[in-house]
Amino acid sequence: MTEPGPRPSTPTVQQGPHPTGGQNQERGSVPTVQQGAVPTVQQGAAPREEPGAPEFPDQLRDRFEPAGVLGTGTEGVVWRCRRTAEGDEVAVKVHWAGHQADLELLAHLDNSEFRRHVPKLHRYEFFYSPYGPIYWVAMELLEATLDQEIRERFAAGRSEQWARGVLRELAQALHFWQTEVRRNPIDVKPDNLMRRAGGEYVVADFGGVVGFTASQQIGSTTMAARAYTPPEQYWQEKGWPWPWWTLGEIAYQLFTGHGRFQRANGQMLSDEAIERIRALGELDLTEVTDERWRLLITGLLTTDPVDRWGWAQVESWLAGGSPAVTARGRARAPGHSPITFVDGRTFTDPADLAVAMLDNPHAAERWLTTGDGRQVLDDWLKAEELDRRFDMLRLSRATAGSARLHSAVLAFGAAFAPEVTPRYRGRPVDSDGLVAVLEEPDGFEFAGEVVLGDVLGTAGGYHCRHNGCAGRCAVLDRAAAELPVLVQAAERIVGQTGSGALTSGERERMHGMALLLVLRPDQAAPVLRPSWWVRVANVPWWRPLAKQFPATTTAEGRATLLAQGILQERVVLQRPRREVRRFSGRGAARKLGAIAGLWFAMTSIAWVVVVLRNGELAFGGGPDGERQAAMLGASAQLGLGPQFMVLAAELVLLVRTRGAVAAGVVSAVALGFASPYLPLFTAVGSPELVESQVASLAEVWAEGIVVGLVLMAGGGLGLAGLARSWLPETVSRGVSGRRATGTSRVVVYALALVALAMVFWAAVVLRLTIHTADVGTADAGGYAAFLQSGYLLALAGVAAVVAMSGRNTIGTLTIGVLAVLVLAAIAKPVPALQFLWLPYLREPLLSFAGLWGQAAFWAALLVHLPVTVLCVRGIRRVVDA
Incomplete structure (x- = not known):
């Protein structure tokens, strides 16, 4: 070019x-x-x-x-x-x-x-x-070259009229040179054919022009591009058929947009690869889909120059004729002396012997490592002058079962039968075959041998079906060049994390995934990229690597992604997990003490919040105002006492850390502030003794409300601090040893459905409580149950997605809960979708909701939401078990 x-x-x-x-x-x-x-x-x-x-x-x-x-x-x-x-x-x-x-x-x-x-x-x-x-x-x-015009035409859209017009112009030019100019243009590749402004083409390079004398027609060296020279270049016969072969190559380019020996990126194959294909391969015209153009190119690309088309045949073809192609076939190598394979079969063609060795790797191994098989093959190749095409030194140090021996068999096939599918140890090692073998039980182990050896480079010498590959497989050549660098870079990144050396299994998986990442990046990336819940795993050495979000478009990005994919299995095993502890009397006592202290703290803080909420009355209404504010605080304190007891117990038992105390204090402030708007909790009331003592205490502070606020606030915060000291900062966790199995999905589905149903009902009740003016008469629980029956199928679908999400179960459940919260915030009956509802479940759900009566708000807060937490913890146990 x-x-x-x-x-x-x-x-x-x-x-x-x-x-x-x-x-x-x-x-x-x-x-x-x-x-x-x-x-x-x-x-x-x-x-x-x-x-x-x-x-x-x-x-x-x-x-x-x-x-x-x-x-x-x-x-x-x-x-x-x-x-x-x-x-x-x-x-x-x-x-x-x-x-x-x-x-x-x-x-x-x-x-x-x-x-x-x-x-x-x-x-x-x-x-x-x-x-x-x-x-x-x-x-x-001159204006431009034919090569430039072909690129421009194919970029804009090729037309048949243009292609035939250019072919006619070139054929006339060759005929004119040979008959009128009386010179033979040898080097007439597209780069040397120039176009005038009117569309005429001329031969602009005269370095390959020879006369028709005998001295000029035979011998001497011709500096012409190998991709456009005919077979007679080997014996330097520069007769009139020579440039018509070049016209056949150009005709192929006029139809396909690229030369026969040109890759998809425009790069030409090496001269050695072109000569090998031309000498050993058949004429491949699979890209020429038009029968007329195939006839033309076949007639011009005949191996024997005597059979090649010239001006008369091309002119006839342009006029619509179909001249005969009298090709006598490709010149074949003379018959060789026979050689006997280990299975008793005799071969005279090295290509047939190569196929037999590739098809029967165990037989080939036995033949080359026992007896005198290797020496017989060596002597036969030398005697038949075939040793120039295959280096027997590849077998000199090969031992039985070694990768070197089977790599030599693969190289033997590349030398003599490159048109077949390359096979290594009996398995296909073309790009598609390597991807398929990774799915086999020992696929990663096999991949390690492929990556660490010279299998890819040797297999690249076979012909492939990729567009743009000719003579050698560019896909395998690229993989052979990138894989060692990719694996080395990934190992370096793993070493920098300080997580320890890779195990043999991890190393095998790295080789397999690296091979897949190079050959099929779109398929490998989703497998290697960690899920978000794995990224946030509390494993110190993992955090710096998990913060990166690499792309497969750069070498460093592929190496980082490969390291993440290999290490995420280790992260799953090392991530913190709650331990199952034996019953401890001391631990139980500390929890009971924390519950009691938190309860007293919450009620004290509630009294303070209500009094401060009525500050204008307490600090501006005189003694009666102080007494009234103190009594309002005592009333709210008594009304919220039972709820605070339940809530304190749930927080301590479910959260189990010091965060429960903070959550309790915040809840006390919020509920104390909203107490006038909340429905009454009639299920349990305070004992009369407690009510009288609280009322008496409020009377004592009626005339010194500031003292009461200071004492109650200080005492509440003191009790909260005491309760906090009885709870651990974090919960100790262990290491999970195995993953959840498919049999656990039913349990996960049931727990997820219950959790989502509880969240939906509770969210609807909370919404109604906030937006309903008269909560005392609103049937919030019943209406929420009515909507719940209508959306139960949707909740079941979300639960199914959670159950089938595999390693990302908790993350998917979290997203599902958020989606259900949004759904509950806007949920209304949709008459057009009533056929999707489950009316036979409406009555049981309404009956269940009726248990709470007017206290649906407290049921949502104290029952449904804690049950949801228990379901989530149960799902986590099933996944981690």
């Missing part, structure tokens, strides 16, 4: 008396330019100026004013110039020092009758430099 400008690795030469090399080359040294190391000239590229670019010769500046470099090639540099005398623009090709131009050919081509398919030549001469003669030629400045 042609590229504008010189490659960085190729030194450039100043055309003039003082040649210079690259940016750092000393003046006076003579740089050498290896022909073929740089692409051929491309005139259609935009002019470029960059550091180290070639300089226009001083000897030509009186005739031409350079505007920039159009391209460089194996012969020299092409400049865009303005002629100082005429004022028009031309292309000036300045040859490398010592690279001679064929002046006789240029003189022959300088003919006005050839203008249709030959660029106009203005002048061609040479001048002397200290390093030899430098030839130059000024010619017509």
